[in-house]
Amino acid sequence: MQIKVGLIGPGAIVERMLRVIQSFPSFQPAARAADTEEEAIEAALELGRSAEALVLSGAPSHRALKLSKELQVPAYFVPLNGSGLYKTIFAAHRAGRLAGGIAVDSLTEAMAARTLADLGLEDVKLTVYDGPAYASADKLVAFHRELAEAGRCGVSFTGVWQVAEQLGRLSLPCELIVPSDQDIIVTLERALLSTESRRSKESQIVVGMLSVDRFEQMARIRSSEHELQKLKLDIHRMALQYVELLDGYLTPVGSDEYLFFTTRGIFEKETGGYKTIPLSKDVYQSFGLSLSVGIGFGTTAGEAGTHARSALRKAKEAGGNACYIVREDETLIGPLEMADPVQAILAPTDASLIRQAEEAGMTSAYLSKLLYHMARHHKYEYKVQELAELLGITVRSAHRLLGQWIDGGLVDVAAYEKVPRGRPRQIYRFTFLAGKSL
Known part of the structure; x- marks a missing residue:
């Protein structure tokens, strides 16, 4: 949960x-x-x-x-540290506001000086507030105001929202230092x-399934059975090394599929909080192959295994080179970053949304492809021709499905695009998933 x-x-x-x-x-x-x-x-x-x-x-x-x-x-x-100061100093530098010197609070002198040095601005006159660590907003405002009125400061940098507001009301140049991502x-x-909750789930069993995409196609182009067996062994070795990092157990369940077990705490740590699967990148760089990965969480090993198979199916339906997680409450996480980096993942897709999509006639395969494409491109609006190409269907079929999905409350007509001839083209927005963007 x-x-x-x-x-x-x-x-x-x-x-x-x-x-x-x-x-x-x-x-x-x-x-x-x-x-x-x-x-x-x-x-x-x-x-x-x-x-x-x-x-x-x-x-x-x-x-x-x-x-x-x-x-x-x-x-x-x-x-707050020096990293939060970079953006504000750079913006003030571009605006030509550093010539009169700068005044900084909420940071140490060493942090501020290091930031200026990194930006090649060592000559900028720097004054740092050296009073109590938790000074009141009034004291910080007085510090900045005194320097500005004495002509010793061209712009102030503060990490306190109230100070920035008060300096703004006094018409004194000010930049708010905000924390970096x-x-x-x-x-x-x-x-x-x-x-x-996190500590109680650290020892929970996680089931994972790895499948090599288009393995049969790769097998056909191998020059001999010996080369094919070497490829299988190399992939198996890499999978073993990855599962060893997870303190897990790996077993093959076919020529191109593997099953592994680990614990949730270790899996979360090694994936950076469910963000990336480094094994996929290693396999891609070494052999030019991609992986489909399904991860299942559950209150029992059987439930976790069922969820892992469901997640693997969604990864394959998305076209491969993808990883999904199905949690114990059947919410869906993914896609995680693979060999072809997906810079972000979708927020958990609630099980009720998935059921809503299925009841409106959206198959699991279509949903998987949409989730993957949306995560990669941050795109939630499509023309019918774009949708047909994405789902691998005809434009006529896409029109029919869109009609069902509009009736089911999944899709709305977001806009119209004018064309030189004929009626304007409709642009459709997948409203039930738009809230999952980053």
Whole structure:
């Protein structure tokens, strides 16, 4: 089941965290906007009643929450470091605003100086706030205002939302330092490891199925049986090495298919939180072959095996070179990154959505192809000709299916495209999956 986590901070940063958290299929986020420490504490106490962990946007709110001593769940904050300063300094540099020097708070002098050095801006005059680590917003505003009025600062950089707002009202040039995506990812990983649900599932059995795509075709072009047997042994050896990393057990179940067992905690760690299958890249680079992979979670080994077979079928239906995960609640995760990188995965596709698609006449094969194509290209709108080509059917059949899917509430007409002759072409949007984009 998904683990509920609370996200708290200014609206713009919470939106960023919501975007990043979509690459964590285990999380079910609940977000609250909070611009002040008081609002952050109030939001934390509210979310803490149902969430297993909280992630706050900055250290001051986290400190205030810890001092309140009212929270019963783990709470983490996204740290600010030099990486969050790069984008803001670069933007100010392009705008020609660094000539008068810069003033920085929320970071150490070493972090700020290193960032300037990395950007080749060592000559820029730098002043860093050296007061208390958790200074109030009023003190930080006074620091920046004093430097600006003395002509010692052309632009201010702050990591505190309230300070940025107040400096803006004073018409003083200011840039808000926001955490990088990597900073948010690291914090979310820490939060995930702290949850009771995550710890209780670490020893859960995971069943995986590996299948070599178009193996029979590759076998036919081998010059001899000896070469074919060598290929099988090489692939088997690579699969063994990968499963060894998972502390798992591997057994072949055919000339081109393997079955393995591991535990959920190890599998999550080795896949980077269900993001990538490095074995596929190794097989592709060594032999020019791709893999279809199905992973199954379940409360029993039998249930996990059934889910693994279902996930493998979806990977093959998507055209191969894909990996899907079917979890114990039958939600679908995928595709994971394979040899041909898919830069993102879809958020978990709920089992009810899958049933809705099937009831509206969308076969599992069509759904698998759509999920894979949408994850790769972030595309949710199609012309009928594009859809026919993607699904490998005629335009007439595509029109018929679209009619069924519109009646079933899966698809809407999103727009019309004008053409030189004839009626405008309709553009269809798969509304039931559009919410799964990153």
